[in-house]
Amino acid sequence: MTRTLLTGNAAAAWGARLARIDYLPAFPITPQTEIIETVSRWIADDEMRCRMVMLESEHSMLTAAGAAASTGVRTFTATSSQGLLYGMEMLYTIAGWRVPLVLINVSRGLSAPITLEPDHNDILAARDSGCLQFHCATCQEVVDAILIAYRVAEQPQVRLPVIVNLDGFSLSFTREPVSLPDDETAARFLPAFRHDAGEFRGGRPASKAVAVIGGGAYSYFRYETHLAAMAAIDAYGEATRDFEQLFGRRYPSIECYRNDDAEISFVMIGSFATKAKEAVDRLRDAGHKVGLVRPFMLRPLPEADLRAALDGKAGIAVIDQNLAPGRGGILHGEVTSVLYGLKTRPAALLSYIGGLGGRDIGVEEFFQIAADVRAAIASGATPAPRLLYTQSELTDMRKMQAVAHVEAAGEELAS
Amino acid sequence: MYRIRFHGRGGQGMKTASRLLGTALFKSGLEVQDAPKYGAERRGAPMLAFVRADRRPIHERGTVVSPDLVLVADETLFQVPVAGVMAGVKASTVLAIASQKPENVWRDRLKIDSPIYVLPQSEAADDEIPDVSALIAGAAARLTGLVSQEVLRQAVEEEIAPYGPKAVAFNLRAAGEGFGAMAAGEGSVGESLDQGADSYDKPDWIDLDLDLAATAAPNVYAAANSVLVRTGLWRTLRPVLDPENCGKCVWVCGSSCPDGVIGVDANGYPDIDYQHCKGCMICVVQCPRHAFAAIPEQDAAEAAQAAQMAQMEGTAS
Ligand code: SF4
């Protein structure tokens, strides 16, 4: 195991390499393209044995990925943002095909307005697709998540695609130290994909993904997909136990940081959660009992673990790096429903939206959030969800609008 | 609530029938719901439509499972289990069947006590699936006893107007015919009682087990299973060969059949697999010698049955 500096994209490429992928259908999109470029270079240099095919869109790319996986070859692909949405139809479809593969999503805010930097609205748009979701917070997690993802996806009880999410820029282009598993141990953890009766093979014709008419048949397949996704909770537990034994790194489905004795918990997913860790440390230094709860596995949602992490807390702040217009934070809704019915559920459950399009969340903002939660606990009144935004950001925005002559257009409309 | 179900084949106009009746009931002051139910089937395949009518707003949705009136536009559907003609039929359900056979034959065949009315079929043009929508709708209107002939006329005019005056005239005549034929059954359809919240049939819910993906993915592993789909049931016209006129050029008719169901028999004549011939009549049109005749399916089935009987008697003696 060597420790080396890698970007999140390079880590993803290494994950694919260590997983000994057979097939890589691809289509470029920023900030994901580097992953494909890296793997293609390895293939060209004979460092990897893999068939790579450029497709004409993400829709075709996911179709090819699903079709390849249904033949029993280990399939890997990657996309981001608009690309994920362009392939969305096939995301639901390949989950219904019940094929194991790993898709990397490099999170990036969605159009319009179009942007390049990260938030989680792209990956959360795929939340209900039937694909499982792992959310990475570091480049190390990216490599490890890919190996774990194949183990879970290929489990006979599961057989579903897994999306491994890493944030654009803050992980994709950011180098940090990564311990790379060696080939041999990686192969011990993740043996060759074992074909089974369900696989499609030449010489044995079968119709995959047939149409059904009638709610009874349709419901059966949808319910089974749900049961398989739920079965991934156990499969994940088993895979991560083996992983810890071989590599010494623990991957609980819900990471809890200084949370055991915490009175207040931050809940976040993705790489910005490490900022919350930093804030937790400093809040602790100042004498505040604050912790962090970070779902690594979001689908299936490990409800029991999440409950255990949050039950009995005095207050919680869910910080969503996404926005469902007309509702608010997506994670906030999920956390709320998990806590409902608990007798000792936290009295204060606050919602914050931040980090959209890569907007920073400053450490002072975490401090203020903690102060808000303390005030809510004291007063018993939950404040309205807050959209994190500062006066100076608005001032800058107004300047841009002035350059764009937005005011003039507004006056014209008003007159 | 009145719950009415129409059974026919794609092309017979059951959706139109449900709309005609729906409009007529609506114009008669009732709250109404009408809808067709489609599968992926085509013309000739069994299909159904239904109408609900009530004095109060209707909250029930979906297929009518417990009908008060069932109308059958094509009697051959009784032999087609997937058509589900008799599904949910109870003693109080009124049956109206378009048929040449009298009521007692049907009572004998179906072995039920429900009231049965036979709707004599008018001569159908034999080159297409007859549209009997207005005939059936007229019959249904009379059986409910809720619609006057005048309101039925208005409904037909309103619904059929987009197809032009000729179609309106034809359908008015047909609706009148259906209405007239059911005089004896006027008002025989009653409203069935709804299930009470305290005395219901408990749903046999189960906790679904996890099946492995090989089972639980929507896959079909059986080879050549499309033969199990008896597309022959979609047929309303049957191509029947007259060997006298046939020149044994089977590559002509055989290659024109979109379903590939024309083979060659031992004597070199075309041999049709009637289980899967869906009656598109392409072979009839393509044959240069006009050796295929298009026979209405019902006549053909009866003739075939008679021939079989004769043959059996022949072998017996
Ligand atoms: S039915 Fe017509 S086309 Fe077919 S073999 Fe006979 S003559 Fe030829």
Ligand code: SF4
């Ligand atoms: S009618 Fe003739 S062409 Fe059409 S399916 Fe039957 S045999 Fe084939």
